[in-house]
Amino acid sequence: xxxxxxxxxxxxxxxxxxxxxxxxxxxxxxxxxxxxxxxxxxxxxxxxxxxxxxxxxxxxxxxxxxxxxxxxxxxxxxxxxxxxxxxxxxxxxxxxxxxxxxxxxxxxxxxxxxxxxxxxxxxxxxxxxxxxxxxxxxxxxxxxxxxxxxxxxxxxxxxxxxxxxxxxxxxxxxxxxxxxxxxxxxxxxxxxxxxxx
Amino acid sequence: xxxxxxxxxxxxxxxxxxxxxxxxxxxxxxxxxxxxxxxxxxxxxxxxxxxxxxxxxxxxxxxxxxxxxxxxxxxxxxxxxxxxxxxxxxxxxxxxxxxxxxxxxxxxxxxxxxxxxxxxxxxxxxxxxxxxxxxxxxxxxxxxxxxxxxxxxxxxxxxxxxxxxxxxxxxxxxxxxxxxxxxxxxxxxxxxxxxxxxxxxxxxxxxxxxxxxxxxxxxxxxxxxxxxxxxxxxxxxxxxxxxxxxxxxxxxxxxxxxxxxxxxxxxxxxxxxxxxxxxxxxxxxxxxxxxxxxxxxxxxxxxxxxxxxxxxxxxxxxxxxxxxxxxxxxxxxxxxxxxxxxxxxxxxxxxxxxxxxxxxxxxxxxxxxxxxxxxxxxxxxxxxxxxxxxxxxxxxxxxxxxxxxxxxxxxxxxxxxxxxxxxxxxxxxxxxxxxxxxxxxxxxxxxxxxxxxxxx
Ligand code: SF4
Numbered sequence: 001x002x003x004x005x006x007x008x009x010x011x012x013x014x015x016x017x018x019x020x021x022x023x024x025x026x027x028x029x030x031x032x033x034x035x036x037x038x039x040x041x042x043x044x045x046x047x048x049x050x051x052x053x054x055x056x057x058x059x060x061x062x063x064x065x066x067x068x069x070x071x072x073x074x075x076x077x078x079x080x081x082x083x084x085x086x087x088x089x090x091x092x093x094x095x096x097x098x099x100x101x102x103x104x105x106x107x108x109x110x111x112x113x114x115x116x117x118x119x120x121x122x123x124x125x126x127x128x129x130x131x132x133x134x135x136x137x138x139x140x141x142x143x144x145x146x147x148x149x150x151x152x153x154x155x156x157x158x159x160x161x162x163x164x165x166x167x168x169x170x171x172x173x174x175x176x177x178x179x180x181x182x183x184x185x186x187x188x189x190x191x192x193x194x195x196x197x
Numbered sequence: 198x199x200x201x202x203x204x205x206x207x208x209x210x211x212x213x214x215x216x217x218x219x220x221x222x223x224x225x226x227x228x229x230x231x232x233x234x235x236x237x238x239x240x241x242x243x244x245x246x247x248x249x250x251x252x253x254x255x256x257x258x259x260x261x262x263x264x265x266x267x268x269x270x271x272x273x274x275x276x277x278x279x280x281x282x283x284x285x286x287x288x289x290x291x292x293x294x295x296x297x298x299x300x301x302x303x304x305x306x307x308x309x310x311x312x313x314x315x316x317x318x319x320x321x322x323x324x325x326x327x328x329x330x331x332x333x334x335x336x337x338x339x340x341x342x343x344x345x346x347x348x349x350x351x352x353x354x355x356x357x358x359x360x361x362x363x364x365x366x367x368x369x370x371x372x373x374x375x376x377x378x379x380x381x382x383x384x385x386x387x388x389x390x391x392x393x394x395x396x397x398x399x400x401x402x403x404x405x406x407x408x409x410x411x412x413x414x415x416x417x418x419x420x421x422x423x424x425x426x427x428x429x430x431x432x433x434x435x436x437x438x439x440x441x442x443x444x445x446x447x448x449x450x451x452x453x454x455x456x457x458x459x460x461x462x463x464x465x466x467x468x469x470x471x472x473x474x475x476x477x478x479x480x481x482x483x484x485x486x487x488x489x490x491x492x493x494x495x496x497x498x499x500x501x502x503x504x505x506x507x508x509x510x511x512x513x514x515x516x517x518x519x520x521x522x523x524x525x526x527x528x529x530x531x532x533x534x535x536x537x538x539x540x541x542x543x544x545x546x547x548x549x550x551x552x553x554x555x556x557x558x559x560x561x562x563x564x565x566x567x568x569x570x571x572x573x574x575x576x577x578x579x580x581x582x583x584x585x586x587x588x589x590x591x592x593x594x595x596x597x598x599x600x601x602x603x604x605x606x607x608x609x610x611x612x613x614x615x616x617x618x619x620x621x622x623x624x625x626x627x628x629x630x631x632x633x634x635x636x637x638x639x640x641x642x643x644x645x646x647x648x649x650x651x652x653x
Contacts, residue, residue, distance in 0.1 A: 019508040020390055020490050024622040029601040033261065033275035035235035035282045047624050052610065075508065077391040080424060080490070081622060082601075083326040084233065085342035106360075106394055106426055107326060111342035165358060167218025178344070179240070182221065182352040185213065186249075189354055192212040192223055 003116035005175040012069035022081035041093030079108025199465025233324030237347035264593040303569020306330040306537035313443025317432040332429035333413035367404035369478035374653035377412030378636035382484035390492030393425030411543035422491035531614035536600035539617035540568030551641035558647025
């Protein structure tokens with residue numbers, strides 16, 4: 001199975017201005033019982049999004065009609081905690097293509113990249129400027145250009161380059177996944193095994 | 198220049214290095230469970246391929262299983278479906294499964310070591326972030342996502358950028374009433390929940406070398422809670438002694454050969470780490486967390502730190518604790534002893550010894566969940582279940598249980614639990630539940646007193 005291709009995107013953002021957003025918040029454990037990869041977006045941020053009577057909590061950004069768009073903006077240390085790939089699936093399934101933060105947990109970053117969800121790490125001051133701009137005007141657009149590794153806030157013109165290793169960048173631009181690659185080097189893997197006997 | 202322990206193990210498993218990209222890393226042992234594997238098997242089916250090296254993967258259901266009446270069919274239909282799927286997938290692909298009621302079933306990270314599957318110098322992965330536990334044996338072990346589970350099933354390899362290396366040295370021995378759990382909670386509180394991100398940690402110094410294997414596993418287990426991919430400790434006599442005679446440990450000439458290799462697994466004197474941190478064991482008292490990530494911890498006699506940022510305030514509000522105040526004497530509703538952090542026999546012994554001849558506080562619900570079938574059996578053989586029963590506490594059956602509350606073991610909304618597991622995130626132990634992490638010794642003292650107390 002390949003992943004969706006990613007090139008550029010320009011859209012408004014949904015802000016979650018909290019640090020250390022962990023994968024238990026992104027998708028609580030009780031929603032991990034599926035044996036297929038479907039519908040996880042419905043339970044994205046379940047316990048922040050709905051109250052105990054399953055009523056939407058109006059103040060939570062995902063429920064607030066003034067926010068929309070395909071970019072999720074989170075505070076520092078986004079995606080810490082469990083290795084559950086369901087977290088990346090839920091964010092992607094909900095409709096986001098990019099997550100912007102000033103710091104990502106390692107496993108989350110890897111999981112996101114393996115699913116065509118682009119983690120864009122920016123400086124803390126860029127992040128704070130972005131939060132402030134969205135607060136002022138929820139329609140603030142952000143452009144992410146993967147080819148140029150560039151992220152830009154449309155209203156202020158502030159831009160930054162972001163890091164991504166060249167292999168993963170290529171995979172995302174072309175829609176390749178790692179398994180395709182690994183299967184293509186099976187000979188090498190078998191040769192390696194012989195050296196370990 | 199010399200190599201670190203981590204370099205020695207990692208470099209020996211690199212099949213290929215991609216320009217500007219990750220390494221193709223060969224995996225010696227792969228552990229799977231019912232929650233993060235079904236979609237990976239689905240991926241294989243969609244590609245029409247079989248598992249490449251089924252003998253290198255071991256499966257057990259743990260995350261989602263009930264901890265009472267395990268001999269009866271699972272009531273929760275979704276949980277049952279996942280457990281059944283694991284049986285179906287492992288049968289189809291010829292993978293060893295220790296299913297429910299099998300004498301070897303248990304939490305993945307508890308059974309690997311106790312069966313001797315986990316050995317020094319190996320690369321070990323599992324779709325669970327606490328795979329770092331196995332680093333206690335000097336292996337490179339880390340958690341992976343489901344896409345990577347699929348990669349390992351398909352090719353026995355994953356693609357990983359090589360992490361940076363950090364060494365944390367703790368000099369001196371731990372004081373009375375201070376355990377491995379306190380040691381690691383102390384470290385995380387000092388370097389924060391993200392202080393280890395991007396790194397693999399080697400733990401060195403007397404505080405670690407003087408620990409039992411169980412204690413070392415507790416330490417390595419929580420490496421992920423400071424953001425590190427994993428943590429490891431150089432193997433030594435304690436390690437070799439532990440491994441001798443275990444079910445899958447090498448025997449005879451094979452043992453001698455392996456042992457000779459294992460003895461080369463240490464960081465060379467002139468090896469260079471990207472970061473070094475030092476602590477003194479004398480400064481560590483029993484720890485407790487007060488917030489909503491494992492980095493928000495402190496000595497049990499301390500007062501909750503005062504900070505002003507939004508995230509911090511939100512955490513304290515959720516936990517109903519006050520900045521600047523002590524948390525000692527706070528009433529507690531639940532006590533949970535278990536998980537891959539503190540669900541091994543040594544933990545159950547510590548807890549049982551501490552409650553021996555006493556009664557649990559009336560208002561406290563106590564869940565004691567052994568990490569595996571073998572731990573349960575051993576506990577019963579040693580009569581720990583009787584000691585617990587006299588204290589008014591039942592010994593449950595093995596599984597992850599309230600560590601992540603996927604099964605029925607959920608702490609109700611608003612209730613406060615003292616848990617020996619590894620995460621105190623909002624709602625981790627059930628929607629709206631509040632968790633304070635501590636050692637089995639502290640958990641025992643709390644179970645008796647019904648409130649937060651110093652176990653010393
Ligand atoms: S006990 Fe908790 S941390 Fe350990 S494997 Fe189970 S869910 Fe993961």
